[in-house]
Structure formats: C-alpha cells, structure tokens
Amino acid sequence: MNTTCVILAAGLGKRMNSSLPKVLHKTCGIPMLQSVIDTARKLKCGKIVVVTGRHGDLIEKTLATPDVTYVLQKEPKGTGHALLCAREALHGLHGVLLVLNGDTPLVNAETIKKFLKQHAGNKSGVSVLSFIAENPDDYGRIVRDASGQVLAIVEQKDADASQRGIREVNSGVYAINQDLLHLLDDIQINRKKGEYYLTDIIALSARKGIKTTALCVGIEREFMGVNTKQELYRASRIMEKSIIEKWIEKGVNILDAGSVFIHPHAVIGPETTLYPNVYIDGATRIGRGVTIYPNVRISQSRISDRAVIKDSTVIEESVVKAGATVGPFAHLRPGSEVGADAKIGNFVELKKAVIGTGAKASHLSYLGDARIGKGVNIGAGTITCNYDGRKKSLTVVEEGVFVGSDSQLVAPVRIGRGAYIGAGSTITKDVPPHALAVSRVEQRNIKDWAKKRRAQNEREAKAKRKENKAKR
CATH class of the missing domain: 3.90.550.10 (Spore Coat Polysaccharide Biosynthesis Protein SpsA; Chain A)
Incomplete structure (x- = not known):
C-alpha cells in the first residue's frame, strides 16, 4: 500500500x-x-x-x-x-x-x-x-x-x-x-x-x-496530546519507562530503572549492565557485555563490546573500542578514540586524541590533539601542550613509548617508536626512536642544608619573640 x-x-x-x-x-x-x-x-x-x-x-x-x-x-x-x-x-x-x-x-x-x-x-x-x-x-x-x-x-x-x-x-x-x-x-x-x-x-x-x-x-x-508543561512532563515519563522496558526485554541489565535515562535513538547490546544514574544521550551505540558504572554520561558516542566505563565519567562524541577501560572521573571530549584494551584512568582528559591498542594513561593527564601509539605508557601528570595562543598542533607518540610522570610534550612534536621520556621533562623537539629524552636540571645534593635552614629559622623566631616582649 x-x-x-x-x-x-x-x-x-x-x-x-x-x-x-x-x-x-x-x-x-x-x-x-x-x-x-x-x-x-x-x-x-x-x-x-x-x-x-x-x-x-x-x-x-x-x-x-x-x-x-x-x-x-x-x-x-x-x-x-x-x-x-x-x-x-x-x-x-x-x-x-x-x-x-x-x-x-x-x-x-x-x-x-x-x-x-x-x-x-x-x-x-x-x-x-x-x-x-x-x-x-x-x-x-x-x-x-x-x-x-x-x-x-x-x-x-x-x-x-x-x-x-x-x-x-x-x-x-x-x-x-x-x-x-x-x-x-x-x-x-x-x-x-x-x-x-x-x-x-x-x-x-x-x-x-x-x-x-x-x-x-x-x-x-x-x-496523549501535549498542550501544557505538565502534559509534556507526563509524556516524557511514559516514554522513558517504555524505552527502559524495551531494553530490559532485549537483555540489558538495568539495576535502577528509575534513575537511568536512555535516549530514544540510542542502541544497547544484550548483557550490558547499567548502574544507577547513567545518562545515555543521542544516537549512542553500546555493544554487548559493556559495564557502565554510576554517574556516567555518554553522548553521541560508540562503546564497543566488553568495555568498562567507571564512575563519574563523561564521554562526548567519541569512540571506545572493545575491552577498553575508561574512568573513574575521566572526560572524553569530542573526536577522541580509545583503542581496544586501552586504559584511560582517573582524572584523565582527552580531546581529539586517538589512543592506540593497549596504551595506558592511568592518572591525572591531559592529552589533546594527540596520536598515541600501541602499547604506550603515559605517566601521571603528563600533558600535551597543544595550543600556542594562536593555533592547535599535533603530538604524535609512536608505538611502545614510555613517558615518565609530570612530562610536558610541547606540540608540534613526535616521540619515536620505543623511546623513553624521563620524568619531569619538557619536550620541545622530536625524539628519535629508542632514545632517552631528559630535559630537567641535573640534581644537586647540598650537604646539611636542611639542618642549617632549620637553625636559621629558629634564630629568627627567637629574635621575633624578644622584639614582641620588648614592645609590651
């Protein structure tokens, strides 16, 4: 017809x-x-x-x-x-x-x-x-x-x-x-x-x-025709309930149906588990066997099979591949991709960053406009300095690189395959494959400096007390 x-x-x-x-x-x-x-x-x-x-x-x-x-x-x-x-x-x-x-x-x-x-x-x-x-x-x-x-x-x-x-x-x-x-x-x-x-x-x-x-x-x-805000609210509640019931029937585990939001255009695979206060927005696609812990918001993204999204994570217009782990307290901004079996840990932010298979950024890092290769380890406190005040530039970290904690990678820059970056380094030039790059000042140990400092502090405190007593 x-x-x-x-x-x-x-x-x-x-x-x-x-x-x-x-x-x-x-x-x-x-x-x-x-x-x-x-x-x-x-x-x-x-x-x-x-x-x-x-x-x-x-x-x-x-x-x-x-x-x-x-x-x-x-x-x-x-x-x-x-x-x-x-x-x-x-x-x-x-x-x-x-x-x-x-x-x-x-x-x-x-x-x-x-x-x-x-x-x-x-x-x-x-x-x-x-x-x-x-x-x-x-x-x-x-x-x-x-x-x-x-x-x-x-x-x-x-x-x-x-x-x-x-x-x-x-x-x-x-x-x-x-x-x-x-x-x-x-x-x-x-x-x-x-x-x-x-x-x-x-x-x-x-x-x-x-x-x-x-x-x-x-x-x-x-x-039900919607003519008032009250009717709009009732229609939304009815729609929310029907969406939740549909996905439960299709094999999704929803632990607290009253606190979970699923957008009408979202798709969720069977055996996926949604904990309380999960918000799935837009045309998000979630695969089979995914675990999403409490207080997570995912918008317009694709989460592949067996991925784990930990507590209080925000994922926007990004891709998380099979077996990857993200969070807790991570933020994937638009254009990011987390490779299969990779790990993005707590307080890590990605922006237009592609993370290779099995790579790790476990703590307290910002990776913006970056290409991170397979098996790379990003140490805690690492940032890519992607903006010079006028334009954004790309950081490339090739396969197998180890980046020590508290490092700054100033874009545009390329870290060659298998290289090491010493902790606390600021990298402004390309690093050849398998090289060690260290840019921090050489360490000096000054004998008895702390003992002398404490003695000086005590003398100054004693003089201050004597001065205050004289004024009284």
Missing part, C-alpha cells in the same frame, strides 16, 4: 507558556515533532509532509530533516484548513493519506500499521483511529448508529447528554484515500471559532455514502 503522511504541526501552543513552538518541546531529549517524524519513517511512507505555522522556519531549521517537505499554514484556521494547505505538496500522489499530529510524541508505529491494514482490509475510503478513554472529557466522541456504523465525531462542547457518556474517542489520526481529498473542500467553517475542523470529514464522508470507519485499535496513552 502506497502511503503518504501529513503531520499537522501548526498549533501555537499558547498554554506551554513558552516562546518555543510547541512541537519543538522535547520528550526524552528529542522534539515532539521529531518523534512523530520517526514514526512516519518506520511506516516507510513514500512522502512525509509537515504543515507548520508562523514558526515554520525555526521548526525546519531545528529539525534539519531533508527527507521531509514543509508547507506553511499562513493563518491558523483549523486542522481541516491545515490539511488543505498540504494539497499542493500531495499533487500527483496516489494511495492512502495518513494524517498524524505533531504534538503526540507517544504514537506507536505498530498501532498505526494495524490501523492502516484494517483501513485497507475494510476497503474504506475514510477512517479514523479511535480508542477507549478513561476520562473522555478532553476528546471528540465517536458517534455510531445502532448497527455500529460511524456517523460523526462530536466535540465535548457540542455533545448532548447521551453523547457525553460515550468513551470511544477520536485520536486525531486519519486514513483518507487520496482520490477523496476533494472532501476537504466541502468542510464548512465553524462559525464560533472561525476554523475548519478535520473531524467534520467523518460525517461528511458518511453522508455521501463513502465507506467510513472508526477503527478502535489504539490505547489512550499513545495519543
């Missing part, structure tokens, strides 16, 4: 009390509209059209979705008018038009697939997806005749006493055969609101004898 999707996203969202367009408010780290676009992509829609309002430019720029066509509803004249605005973008297309809403981030692709399948199986011309609401007051009611045939959608304010008792309600999701889009021209303006309501297409279609169905295949929480 050829399906085109139109997402209605022109609402102003005044009740959000924010200058940000409603559909750009985030649930679980992504804009609500992005969640709905993701659902449309899962349905493999041939074309996705988003109808925006006066904030259209900001929405399009923020989402940066080149596969989506954006159209503008210049005046807020209701959902029926919004769909009319998309007509030009739908010209020449055939099949079924699916209508979704940009403020329903919890909508599930599997539910929509079921809805579309039933729409096609019933050979319907127009269908609305419905569900049973615990409290239907905020929804339009699905009105049926004695045989169960849908007659209309009636809003709460227009419903009579009997209709208000109906619990089957409108989700705002429609399937309309594209050859029936001319029905939009027949929707009449609501005089009280000055708007054209897409809900009226159900009664209009039924009166014209077109096969019209209300398919009750949804659950209420999926179609």
